Amino acid sequence: MTSTVPLSQLREQAITLRRLGKSRREIKEILQIRSNERLNDALRGEPPLESTWRPNAKVGLRAKARELRSQGLDYKRIAAELGVSKSSVSLWVRDVPRPERLSYEECRKRHHAAMTAYWTAERERREAIKSSVKSVARCEIGRLTDREILIAGAIAYWCEGAKNKPGRPPCNRVIFTNSDPAMIRFFIRFLDVAEVERQALVYRLQIHETADVEAAQRYWLDLTGGEPTQFRRPSIKRHNPATNRANVGDQYHGCLRIEVRCSTKLFHRIEGWAQAVMASASEEEEEQEEEDGEDAMRLNLEPS
Numbered sequence: 065m066t067s068t069v070p071l072s073q074l075r076e077q078a079i080t081l082r083r084l085g086k087s088r089r090e091i092k093e094i095l096q097i098r099s100n101e102r103l104n105d106a107l108r109g110e111p112p113l114e115s116t117w118r119p120n121a122k123v124g125l126r127a128k129a130r131e132l133r134s135q136g137l138d139y140k141r142i143a144a145e146l147g148v149s150k151s152s153v154s155l156w157v158r159d160v161p162r163p164e165r166l167s168y169e170e171c172r173k174r175h176h177a178a179m180t181a182y183w184t185a186e187r188e189r190r191e192a193i194k195s196s197v198k199s200v201a202r203c204e205i206g207r208l209t210d211r212e213i214l215i216a217g218a219i220a221y222w223c224e225g226a227k228n229k230p231g232r233p234p235c236n237r238v239i240f241t242n243s244d245p246a247m248i249r250f251f252i253r254f255l256d257v258a259e260v261e262r263q264a265l266v267y268r269l270q271i272h273e274t275a276d277v278e279a280a281q282r283y284w285l286d287l288t289g290g291e292p293t294q295f296r297r298p299s300i301k302r303h304n305p306a307t308n309r310a311n312v313g314d315q316y317h318g319c320l321r322i323e324v325r326c327s328t329k330l331f332h333r334i335e336g337w338a339q340a341v342m343a344s345a346s347e348e349e350e351e352q353e354e355e356d357g358e359d360a361m362r363l364n365l366e367p368s
Contacts, residue, residue: 069095071105078106085113109161126156133157136166210257217254218337220247225334238327238334241270243319245287251322252288258333264325265290269298271318280317288320 069077074095081091088103097103125146132142133153142157143150166174208216224247226239240251255265267290271280277298285295299321324330 071102074102075106075108078103079110082107082110082113087113104158108159110159112159129153129156130160133160136164136170213254213257214337215341217251217257218334219341220251220254221334222338227335236328236331238324238331239321240323241319241321243317245317248284248287248320248322255324258330260324260327260330262290263294264327265294266296266323266325267294268296268321268323269318270321271298271300271316272303273300274303274312275316275318283317284320 074097077095078091078097081094086094088107091097091107092103095106097106125148129142129146129148129152132145137145139150139153139157142153146153221238221240224240224242226235226237228234228236242248242251252262252265256262265288267284267288269277269281269284271277277300281295281298285292298318
């Protein structure tokens with residue numbers, strides 16, 4: 065018998081021999097097949113004998129590889145998916161018929177699914193890292209003393225509060241506006257440490273007209289613990305349809321403006337605290353420059 069036998073007949077004979085327990089080498093000798101490629105064509109789709117599997121072969125991975133191959137994945141992607149070598153994939157799936165080339169839309173669909181799965185896991189990993197870093201940072205700060213609250217509050221006010229500026233009438237009043245509930249709580253705590261009575265505070269909601277003004281007013285009333293009489297009429301901002309705003313929905317509560325009555329003295333105290341904090345940085349730089357200069361002089365005076 066020669067290898068010139070039609071492939072259909074050769075395939076029928078090869079599969080019969082395979083199911084009788086013959087190895088690839090025995091089938092090749094019996095049917096006088098000279099080409100491994102022709103033998104592969106004759107046995108395509110017929111699984112190898114279980115006796116030829118390696119004793120330590122991972123059966124689960126092999127089955128998964130065959131499933132992925134039947135779905136159209138190439139050797140490289142199967143190897144990456146299962147974390148095995150391409151040679152192992154080749155051994156496991158070489159009898160599985162080559163899948164048809166995927167359409168462009170199917171490729172896009174699979175790529176999108178793969179990217180979605182990747183970023184789902186990646187976001188969880190990054191979120192875990194971020195949470196860990198923030199947790200360590202919170203432990204580094206710990207509980208603030210009253211002095212530290214004054215320092216942090218003065219800087220927060222200098223960033224977000226009303227200040228005197230050249231070319232404008234002097235303010236000399238403590239007015240702080242912010243939309244972050246945590247920042248509003250902290251600033252009220254700062255005023256407590258600065259010995260400001262809660263009754264001296266006046267609140268005003270600033271919000272877009274498209275929002276739920278009454279709900280926002282109740283939200284800030286509960287958060288501050290103030291009296292309704294301390295809240296002035298809300299400042300409503302007209303809606304501009306041309307602006308694509310992101311601060312919408314139930315979580316949008318507008319900004320809260322906190323003004324302290326008769327606060328000229330407090331304003332100048334905050335100004336002094338902030339100036340002291342900012343001046344400390346330049347003082348440290350000057351001290352460091354002096355220390356560096358002394359070290360250089362000492363090195364120059366030492367005998368070589």
